[in-house]
Amino acid sequence: MMHSLFTFLLVHLLAWLCQYAHGSKIIHGKKVPDGMMPYMVSLQNNNNAHVCGGFLISEEFVLTAAHCDNATHVVLGTHNLKKVDNNARKQSVMKCKYPSYHESPKFGFDIMLLKLSQKVSLNKKVNLIRLSENQNLKDNQKCRVAGWGSTKTKTKDQVVELQVVDIPIINRKVCDKEWQKSNVKLPENVICAGGYKTKSGFCQGDSGGPLVCGGMAVGIVSFNFRKDCKYPNLPNIYTEIKTYVPWIKETLKKKQCV
Structure with missing residues (x-):
């Protein structure tokens, strides 16, 4: 007891x-209606589970929060996480945390760039903001x-x-x-x-x-x-x-x- x-x-x-x-x-x-927010990206872990969001800012980079460092790959081109197929690009990433970030967002500098393993082709489902x-x-x-x-x-x-x-x-x-x-x-x-x-x-x-x-x-x-x-x-x-x-x-x- x-x-x-x-x-x-x-x-x-x-x-x-x-x-x-x-x-x-x-x-x-x-x-979100289909066709809107094509810049949204799902950050996922080794179990293909969603852990964070992100957004596409170039054909090679996603912007997200530095504390989302448990992500191993991203999924682009879908609003429905059960529909991750050939039309939903899945890519591994290289993490670029802002140099001043330290352990917790409470200290600020909570920003990170993810470099995609391959350059993406922009279309109606995958686009920039x-x-x-x-x-x-x-x-x-x-x-x-x-x-x-x-x-x-x-x-x-x-x-x-x-x-x-x-x-x-x-x-x-x-x-x-x-x-x-x-x-x-x-x-x-x-x-x-x-x-x-x-x-x-x-x-x-x-x-x-x-x-x-x-x-x-x-x-x-x-x-x-x-x-x-x-x-x-x-x-x-x-x-x-x-x-x-x-x-x-x-x-x-x-x-x-x-």
Whole structure:
């Protein structure tokens, strides 16, 4: 009985200490129509299980979150993860983490490029998304985030078809203040959107997917608070892409990690 009590207390203590939870599943979203978002990519592990999202930014590179380092390959060209055939390109990847990233997204720099094993041919199902280099986001601006996975907190169930949801941009000062109430200081170069004063956002498994505003990728799904996706609670956190555009361009030009 004492062992069970100790285990119970330990589990709850760890849950309390775990302030940061990698982003995962779309909450209160809807199915993405075929032909839309052809830039979306599924990052998978050795068991061919979806672990993270990503997005195609060139014929040779996918952009995602640095903490998605357990992925071994990617699947392009399908919104339905049960329909991974010859029309859905499956490729191994070389991982190029941003050099300053260290172990956890809570320290920032949560961005990674994946170099595909083969150059892809662009078509209606496989295409690129532009990166925002200087877009100034406005408070409450409507953007969207997409991904695969379940729609409930703390479950391993995943949806098969790509989901998307509209979310608002949240003022950075407001975001910092809300997170500081839980004794968390956010890293620099992040965007806050969704999860706060709304029932929509991401959850564990959508990590690496794009925050899309005005048709361009402005952010990358990074983390939320304590794996709690029963929104509203604290704002969701995204890596701000425009800060890293010089590094991205240099890597794409050299076609190798820099």
